[in-house]
Amino acid sequence: MLNYILRRLLVMIPTLAAISFLIFFIIELPEGDYISNQISMLRSTGESASIGRLEFLRKEFALDRPFVERYGIWVGLWPGPNGFDGLIQGNWGWSFEYDQPVGEVVGPTLPLTVALNLATVLFIYCVAFPIGIYSATHQYSVGDYTFTLIGYLGLATPNFLLALVLMYLANSWFGLTVGGIMEEHYIGEPMSGGKVLSIVAHLIVPVIVIGTSGTAAMIRRLRANLLDEIYKQYVTTARSKGMRESKLLVKYPLRVALNPFIADIGNLIPSLVSGSVIVSVVLNLPTVGPVLLGALQSQDQFLAGFILLFVSILTLIGMLVSDVLLGYLDPRIRLGKEGARQ
Amino acid sequence: MNLLDVKGLSVEFHGDEGHHQVVRDVSFSVPENKCVALVGESGSGKTVISRAVMGILPAKSRITAGQILFRDNRKNGEQIDIAKLPPAGPAMRAIRGDQIAMIFQEPMVSLSPLHTIGDQISEAAKLHRFVGSKEAQELTKDMLRLVHFPEPERAIRAYPFELSGGLRQRALIAMAMICRPTLLIADEPTTALDVTIQAEILKLIKEVQAELNMTLLMITHDFGVVTNMADEVVVVYNGEVMEKGSVEDLFLTPQHPYLKALLNAVPSLSMEPDERLVPIRPIKPRTHHSDLQPQPVGKTHAFRGTALIELEGVCKNFTFKNLRGKKRRGMTTALDNVSLTVRRGECLGIVGESGSGKTTASLAMLRAFPLTRGKISYTTEDGPRDIQGFSEKELFQYRKKAQIIFQDPFSSLNPRRTLNEILQEPLVIHRMGDSLSQGARIRELIDLVGLSPRYLRRYPHSFSGGQRQRIGIARALALNPEFLICDEPTSALDVSVQAQILNLLKDLKDELGLTYVFVSHNLAVVDYISDRVAVMCKGKVVEVGPTRQIIDNPIHPYTRALLKAVPEPSLDHKLDFSSLAGTASSDPTQWPSPYRMRYTTVPYLVEIETDHWVCAPGMESMRDIVGLGGSHI
Numbered sequence: 021m022l023n024y025i026l027r028r029l030l031v032m033i034p035t036l037a038a039i040s041f042l043i044f045f046i047i048e049l050p051e052g053d054y055i056s057n058q059i060s061m062l063r064s065t066g067e068s069a070s071i072g073r074l075e076f077l078r079k080e081f082a083l084d085r086p087f088v089e090r091y092g093i094w095v096g097l098w099p100g101p102n103g104f105d106g107l108i109q110g111n112w113g114w115s116f117e118y119d120q121p122v123g124e125v126v127g128p129t130l131p132l133t134v135a136l137n138l139a140t141v142l143f144i145y146c147v148a149f150p151i152g153i154y155s156a157t158h159q160y161s162v163g164d165y166t167f168t169l170i171g172y173l174g175l176a177t178p179n180f181l182l183a184l185v186l187m188y189l190a191n192s193w194f195g196l197t198v199g200g201i202m203e204e205h206y207i208g209e210p211m212s213g214g215k216v217l218s219i220v221a222h223l224i225v226p227v228i229v230i231g232t233s234g235t236a237a238m239i240r241r242l243r244a245n246l247l248d249e250i251y252k253q254y255v256t257t258a259r260s261k262g263m264r265e266s267k268l269l270v271k272y273p274l275r276v277a278l279n280p281f282i283a284d285i286g287n288l289i290p291s292l293v294s295g296s297v298i299v300s301v302v303l304n305l306p307t308v309g310p311v312l313l314g315a316l317q318s319q320d321q322f323l324a325g326f327i328l329l330f331v332s333i334l335t336l337i338g339m340l341v342s343d344v345l346l347g348y349l350d351p352r353i354r355l356g357k358e359g360a361r362q
Numbered sequence: 363m364n365l366l367d368v369k370g371l372s373v374e375f376h377g378d379e380g381h382h383q384v385v386r387d388v389s390f391s392v393p394e395n396k397c398v399a400l401v402g403e404s405g406s407g408k409t410v411i412s413r414a415v416m417g418i419l420p421a422k423s424r425i426t427a428g429q430i431l432f433r434d435n436r437k438n439g440e441q442i443d444i445a446k447l448p449p450a451g452p453a454m455r456a457i458r459g460d461q462i463a464m465i466f467q468e469p470m471v472s473l474s475p476l477h478t479i480g481d482q483i484s485e486a487a488k489l490h491r492f493v494g495s496k497e498a499q500e501l502t503k504d505m506l507r508l509v510h511f512p513e514p515e516r517a518i519r520a521y522p523f524e525l526s527g528g529l530r531q532r533a534l535i536a537m538a539m540i541c542r543p544t545l546l547i548a549d550e551p552t553t554a555l556d557v558t559i560q561a562e563i564l565k566l567i568k569e570v571q572a573e574l575n576m577t578l579l580m581i582t583h584d585f586g587v588v589t590n591m592a593d594e595v596v597v598v599y600n601g602e603v604m605e606k607g608s609v610e611d612l613f614l615t616p617q618h619p620y621l622k623a624l625l626n627a628v629p630s631l632s633m634e635p636d637e638r639l640v641p642i643r644p645i646k647p648r649t650h651h652s653d654l655q656p657q658p659v660g661k662t663h664a665f666r667g668t669a670l671i672e673l674e675g676v677c678k679n680f681t682f683k684n685l686r687g688k689k690r691r692g693m694t695t696a697l698d699n700v701s702l703t704v705r706r707g708e709c710l711g712i713v714g715e716s717g718s719g720k721t722t723a724s725l726a727m728l729r730a731f732p733l734t735r736g737k738i739s740y741t742t743e744d745g746p747r748d749i750q751g752f753s754e755k756e757l758f759q760y761r762k763k764a765q766i767i768f769q770d771p772f773s774s775l776n777p778r779r780t781l782n783e784i785l786q787e788p789l790v791i792h793r794m795g796d797s798l799s800q801g802a803r804i805r806e807l808i809d810l811v812g813l814s815p816r817y818l819r820r821y822p823h824s825f826s827g828g829q830r831q832r833i834g835i836a837r838a839l840a841l842n843p844e845f846l847i848c849d850e851p852t853s854a855l856d857v858s859v860q861a862q863i864l865n866l867l868k869d870l871k872d873e874l875g876l877t878y879v880f881v882s883h884n885l886a887v888v889d890y891i892s893d894r895v896a897v898m899c900k901g902k903v904v905e906v907g908p909t910r911q912i913i914d915n916p917i918h919p920y921t922r923a924l925l926k927a928v929p930e931p932s933l934d935h936k937l938d939f940s941s942l943a944g945t946a947s948s949d950p951t952q953w954p955s956p957y958r959m960r961y962t963t964v965p966y967l968v969e970i971e972t973d974h975w976v977c978a979p980g981m982e983s984m985r986d987i988v989g990l991g992g993s994h995i
Contacts, residue, residue, distance in 0.1 A: 253471040257534070259418050260466075261486040262459030265450050272474050351521045352475055 025344060032336050039332045040107075040325075044091045047321050047328075053083050054116040054319045081114060081322075094325065107329075113322030117314065122326045126308060130330075132201060133307040136230070136296070139223055141288060143231040144238055145281075152242030156250060157269065159243075167239060174236035183229040183302045190225050200304050226303055230296045234288075238281070245280060249273035275349075282346050286339030290331050364433070365545055365577045366392040366415065371428035371445070373410050373419065373601075384410050384423070388603050390596045392545070397571070397578040399592035399609075401585070403624075403856045404827075407601040408581050412547050415579070416464055417449040417457075434461065435544055460490040463538035465567075467550040469530035473522040480518025483537045490541050505536040508573070509566055527716075528559035535566065542574050549581045556715040556883055558947060561927035564591060565939040583857055585628050586886075586929030589613060590937045597621050613933050627861035628931050629890040631913055639890065641862035645812030645832075669741060670845060670877050671704040671727055676736035678722055678901075696722040698901040699965045700736070704845065709871060709878040711892030711909065713885055713924070715948060719901035720881045724847045727879065728764050729757065740764075762792055765838035769850040771830035775822040781808075781833060782818040788840040807836040811866060828859035835866065845877035852887060864891055885928050889913055894973075897921045899948055902965045904957075907974030917976045919957055923947030956980020 052060075055078045059071055078084055082093050082100050092098025094113065096106025105111050112122040155164045190196045202218040209215060249255065250273050258268050297309035308327055315324035347354045373385035385407045392398045400408040413419045415430055430444040434457075447454040463486075466472040473482060483505060484498035493501065499518065506514035509532040522530055531551065538546060548567060552560035564587065571578050580591055588595055589609060596606040597620065605618040616622045626640040678697040696719045704710050704727070712720040725731065727738060729749050739746040740760065752760055768774035775784060785804045789795065795803065808815050811832040822830055831851055838846055848867065852860040868891060871878055882888050888895055889909055896906040897920065905918040916922045924947075929937050946952045950959035956978045959965070967975040 253466060253468060254474040256418055257466060257472045257537075258474070258482075258485070260416055260459060260464045261537070262455040262457070262489055263485070264455065271477075275476055276474070350476060351478075352523055355521065355524065 021344075021347070024347070025340070028340050028343070032340070035336060036329075036333065040095060040329055041091060043325050043328045043332070044094060044321075045087075047316075047319075047324055048087065048090075050319065052319070053078075053321060055081075055083060057319060058116075077116070094322065107326075112326050115315070115320055115323040117318050117320045117323070122323050125311065125323060126327060126330075129306050129308045129311060132305070133309070136223060136226060136305070136307060137289065139227045140231045140234070140296075143227045144234045147231070148235045148238035148242060152239045153246065153269070153274065155239065155243040156246035159247060164243075171236035171239050174232040177232070179229055179233065180298050180302045182232060183225070183299050186225045186229060187303065194221075196221060196225075201306060226296070226299060226305055229299050229303070241280065242277065245277040246273055249276050279346065279350060282342050282349065285342040285345075286335055289334045289338045363394045364391040365394045365435075366433070366579070367429070367431040368411070368415070369429045369431065371411065371414060371430060372426045373407070373414055373423055374426045375420075375423045377422065383426075383601060385414070385601045387428070388598070388601070389428075390603060390606055392577055392579055393594070394577055395575060396593040397580060397591050398594045398596060399580045399582055399588045400596050400598055401582060401588055401624075402598035403583060403858055405600075406598045408598045409549055410601075411598070412464070412549055412579065412581050415444060415545075416462060416547060417444060417447065417454045418464075419449065432457065432462070432545070436461070456490070459486045459543075460541045461543055462545045462547065463541065463543040464547040464549065465531075465534050465538050465551045468554050469527050469534055470554065472534055473530060475521065475523055477521075478518060479520050479522065479525070479533045483518070483533065483540055486537065487540045501540055502536070505540050506533075508539065508570060509533075509536045511536065527555055528563065531555060531559075531563055532566070535563075535570065539570060539574065543576065545577045545579065546571070547579045547581070550583070551580075552587065553582070553584065557885065558715060558923060558927040558942075560587075561929070561937055561939070561942055564929070564937070565942060567591070568939065584929070585625065585857075585931030586630075589931055589933050590929045597624075610933065613931075624858060625931070627858045629861070629864070629886040630931055631886050631889055631925070631928060632930065632932065632935065633890065635910065639861040639865060641865060642858040643862060645862055645866060667705050667707065669703045669746075670706040671741070672739045672746065673700050673702045673723070673726070674737045674739070676700045676723070676726060676738060677734045678719075678726060678731070679734045695901045697726065697734075697736075700898075700901070700903050701967070702896055702903060702906065704877060704879055705894075706741075706877055707875060708893040709880055709891055711880045711882065711888035711895040712898060713882060713888050713895055714898035715883060715924075717900075718898040720883075720898045721849055722901075723898065724766075724849060724879050724881050728766060728847060729760070758792075762841045763844040764847070765841065765843040765845075766847040766849060767831070767834050767838050767851045770854055771827055771834055772854070774834055775830055777822055780819050780821055781813075781825075784822070784833065785837055785840055788837065792841060794841070803840070807840055810839065810870070811836045826859075827855050828862060831855060831859075831863055832866065835863075835870070839870070839874070843876070845879070848878055848880045850882050851880075853882065853884065860887070867891060885913070885925060897924065900950055902950070902959070902977060903967070904965075904977040905975065906967070907971070911971060911974045915971075915974075917970055917974075918978075919953050920947055 055074050059074050062071055062074075080101055082090060085093070089098055092106075093100035094106050096104055096108035096111070098104075098106075100106070107113075112126075114120075115122050115125045118125045151167050155167050158164050201222050202215060206212075206215040206218055250269075252273070255268070255272055258272050259265075263271075296305075296307065297313050299305070300307045300309040301313070308330075312324060312327045314320070315327065368391065369389050371385055371388045372383060375382045375384050388407075388411060390398070390400075400411060402408045410419070410423070414425055415432075419425070425445045428445060431441045432444050434440050434442055442453075442457070444454065444457070447457075473479070480499065480502050484495070484502045487493055487498045487501050488495070491498075491501075502518055503514040506517055511517050511529065511532050517533075522533070525533065535551075546567075551567065552563050555563060567578070568591065570576065578591070580587070582588060592609050594607065595609050595612045597604045597612070597618065599620050604620045605612065605616070612621065613625075616625060620642075623640065623642045627642055629639055676697050677695070677699060679693050679695055681693050698719075700719070700723055702710070702723070712723060714720040726733060727749075729738075729752070733750060738749050740749050740763075741747075747756075749757075749760060779787075782804060785807055786800055789800045789803060794800065804818070805815050808818065813829065813832055813836070817825070822833070825833065831854075834851070851867070852863050855863060864887065867878070867880075870876060878891075880888060880891055892909050894907060895909045895912045897904050897912065897918065899920045905912060905916070905921045912921065913925065916925050923942075926938065927942065950957075950963075951961075953959065957976075957980065959977075959979055963979045965977050966979040966981070968978050968981045970976050
C-alpha cells in the first residue's frame with residue numbers, strides 16, 4: 021500500500037507539470053498581458069507619465085520574453101531577471117492588480133475557502149445520506165416523493181437566488197449581518213470564542229446555498245445506487261440469517277453503494293471552488309473564488325495561474341485520497357491483481 | 363412427527379395490474395429428519411413457498427391465507443405459525459437463520475463481494491448464539507471443515523470473488539449450518555454448478571443432514587436431484603400442488619398428467635436411441651417454403667459424413683494483461699492440441715465442465731480469435747481451406763455459412779430492437795434481397811421456429827426464455843447457414859422448455875440438412891441430440907467417439923467420473939456417493955497411467971474401438987496394450 025501511494029505521488033509530478041503548462045498556455049491565450057493593457061489604457065487617456073514605470077515592470081517580470089521562457093521563469097526552471105526564482109523556489113509570483121505578492125493576496129482567503137468547502141462537503145454527505153437511504157428503502161412512499169420534489173427544486177433553483185433569499189431571511193429572523201464572514205467588529209481582531217461563533221453563524225447560509233444542488237444530486241444518485249443493490253441476492257442471504265433490517269442495510273447494500281461517492285471526492289473540490297464564485301460574490305465572502313474571477317478578468321496572470329494550480333493540486337490530492345480509500349474499502353480493487361491471476 | 367406443516371397457504375403479488383395469486387391453497391408437511399422436494403417449473407411458485415416459510419417474501423407480496431406451522435424443538439415442540447409473525451419482527455428473526463436456514467441458488471451472487479467469507483459465515487452465530495468474535499471464528503472454522511473446505515484457517519479471510527462457484531456454494535452451506543438449524547431449505551442448490559461439483563455438493567448436503575439431524579426442504583426442477591435426495595416429493599404447477607407422496611410412489615406410478623408429462627420431457631442417459639422427448643407444450647416447425655430446401659446433401663463433394671470442419675493441433679493461449687496492457691507472466695492454455703473433425707450432417711457434442719475449453723473450441727471454428735497454433739480447415743466447393751487464411755471478403759462469406767446460437771437468451775438479444783429488426787439485421791448486413799423479400803424471409807423464419815408473425819413488432823422483454831431462444835435460433839438460420847454452433851442453448855431453460863428446443867433443433871437439422879456443434883455440460887442433453895461426442899477437460903480432448911459408445915463404454919477416467927456424477931431421474935440408477943472421485947478427476951496430473959498428463963505432455967489420441975478415440979499419452983510408447991480392448995484399461 022505504501023509503495024502504491026509513493027508511486028502515485030511520483031506520478032503526480034509529471035501530471036502537475038503538464039497541468040501548469042496548460043494553465044499558463046490558456047491564461048496567455050488572449051492578446052497582451054496585464055501591463056501592456058495598462059499601458060495602452062494610459063496611452064488612450066493621454067497620461068503617459070507612469071508608462072516608464074510599467075515598462076520597467078514588464079522587464080522586471082520578464083513579460084517581454086518569448087512564451088516558453090516566460091513559462092520557465094514562472095515555474096522556476098529558467099533564469100529570470102533575478103536568477104532562478106519561480107514556483108519551485110517558493111516564489112508564487114506577483115499580483116499586478118493588488119500590487120502585492122500572490123501569497124499575500126491569496127493567503128488570507130485560503131483557510132476560509134478550505135473551511136467553507138469542507139463544511140459544504142460535510143453538509144452534503146450528512147444531509148444526503150439519511151434522505152437517500154430513506155428514499156431508497158421507502159421507494160414510492162409519500163416521504164420519497166416529497167424529498168424528490170424538494171430535491172428537484174434544489175437542483176433547479178439558481179444558487180445566487182437562493183443566496184439572496186436566505187440572506188434576507190437570516191437577517192430578518194436571526195439578525196445576522198448581511199454578507200461577510202463575521203460581524204464587522206471582529207475583523208482584524210485576534211481569534212476569540214466570539215469570533216469563531218460569528219464565523220460559524222455566517223458560514224451556515226453559504227454552506228446551505230452552495231450545498232443544496234450537490235445534496236439534491238447526491239440524494240438522487242444514492243437512491244438509485246441503493247435501489248440497485250437492495251434487491252440483490254446477497255441482501256436476501258443476509259436477511260435469511262435473521263439480521264435486523266437497519267443493521268443489514270448499513271452493513272451490506274449501503275457499503276456497496278458507497279463506492280461511487282468515495283470515487284467522487286477528487287471531483288468535488290474543483291467544482292466547489294468554481295461553483296461557489298457567484299455565491300461568494302453575492303454573499304461578499306472573502307474566498308478564493310471572487311479573487312480568481314477578478315484575476316481572470318484583468319489578466320492578472322500570475323495570480324490566476326497560481327489559484328488554478330492550487331485547485332489542481334487539491335484535485336490531485338482528492339483523487340489520491342479517493343483511490344486509497346477505495347482500495348482500502350473494496351477488496352475487489354485491493355486484491356484485483358491477485359484475482360486476475362487466478 | 364412433522365417439523366413443518368403448511369396448510370392452505372395462499373400468497374398474492376400486487377403489481378401495477380392488480381393482484382395476482384402466485385400460490386393457491388398449498389398444503390404439505392415436512393416430517394422430521396426427512397428430505398422433501400418441492401418440484402416444478404420456473405414460475406410455478408415453488409420458490410415463493412420457500413420464501414414464505416423463511417419469512418423473506420418480496421415486499422410486493424403477502425400471505426393472504428393459510429398457516430405455516432413450525433414445531434420449535436427448542437421450546438418443547440411448541441408450534442409457531444410463521445404466517446402470522448411479522449416478517450421483520452424479533453420473533454421471526456429469532457427463528458430465521460437459527461432454526462430455519464436457507465441455501466440459495468446462485469453462489470456467485472449470494473455472497474457480499476465486500477466482506478470476507480469468515481465475516482459472513484460467523485454473522486449468524488454472533489446474532490443467535492451471542493458468541494464473541496473469537497468463538498465465532500472457531501465455529502466458522504468448524505463449519506468450513508464440516509463442508510470440506512480446503513484450508514479453513516485461510517479461507518475465513520478470503521473474499522467470495524477469490525473462490526470458485528463450488529467453493530462459494532460450500533461457504534453458503536457452512537453459513538446456513540452454523541447455528542445447526544433443524545430445518546434447512548435448499549433452493550436449487552446445485553443448478554448453477556458443473557455435474558461433478560453438483561454430485562459433490564449433493565453428497566455434502568446428505569452428509570451434513572445426517573450429522574446434524576437436519577430436516578431438508580429442497581426446491582428443484584431437476585428430477586435427477588429429486589430421485590437421489592428426496593424421501594417425499596411435492597409437485598407444484600402454477601401455484602398449486604398437483605401431486606404429492608413418497609418418491610417411490612411418484613416415480614413408479616405417477617398419477618397426475620402434469621407429472622407424467624414433466625417426466626417425459628426430461629432427457630436421460632438410459633433413453634432408447636430413437637426415443638423422442640415429449641415437451642409439455644410441443645411446437646411444430648413448418649418448413650414447406652421454397653427457399654428453405656435442405657442443403658444439397660447428395661452432390662459429390664458434399665455427401666453426408668465427409669469432413670466439413672477439421673481442427674488440427676489447435677492451441678489457444680490466453681495471456682493475462684495488467685491494467686496498462688503489458689503482458690504478464692500468467693497464461694492459461696484454453697485449447698491444448700485439439701484435433702477434431704466435424705462431419706457434414708452430423709451433430710457433434712462437446713462436453714466438459716466450465717473452463718474445459720469447450721466454448722473456446724467452438725468459437726475457434728467461427729474464427730472468433732486468432733489461434734496460437736494449429737489449423738482449422740473448412741471444406742468448400744473447391745476443397746478444404748484454412749479459415750485462418752481467409753481474406754476479409756472470404757471471411758464475410760464464411761460468416762453466412764457458420765452461425766451460432768448463444769447460451770443466454772436474455773442477454774443475446776438487443777432489448778431495444780423489435781423481433782422484426784433482430785431477424786432482419788443479418789439479411790441487411792449481407793445485402794440479401796430487398797426489403798420485400800426480406801420481409802417474406804422473416805415470416806418464413808418465424809414459422810420455422812413455431813412463433814407467430816403477430817409477434818414481429820414486439821421487443822424481446824415480452825417473450826419467455828424459451829421463445830427468446832427460438833428467436834435466437836431463427837436469427838442464426840436467417841442466412842441459410844451450413845452449420846450451427848449451439849453453445850449450451852438450453853442451460854438457461856426449464857426442462858419442459860428444454861425438450862421443446864431440443865426437438866426443434868433436431869427437426870431443423872433433419873429437414874434443413876444442417877451440421878451442429880452442440881456444446882453442453884449436460885451429458886443427458888448431449889446424449890439425446892448428438893451423433894458423436896467429444897469430451898474435453900482443461901483444454902484437451904480426452905475422448906471422442908459415437909455417443910452410444912462413449913456413454914455405454916467410457917474409457918477415460920475423466921469421462922467415467924463425469925458419467926458417474928450425472929444424477930439420473932430414475933430410482934434404479936441412484937448416484938453412488940461413496941465412489942465419487944472428487945476434484946481429482948479433473949486434474950490431468952492425477953489421472954492414472956496411461957492417461958496421466960504432466961504440464962508438458964502433448965495429448966495423444968488412441969483409437970480403442972472403431973471411431974472411438976481416447977487421449978492416452980502413456981500408450982504412445984506401448985501400443986500393444988490397445989489390443990487388450992477398452993474396458994480393461
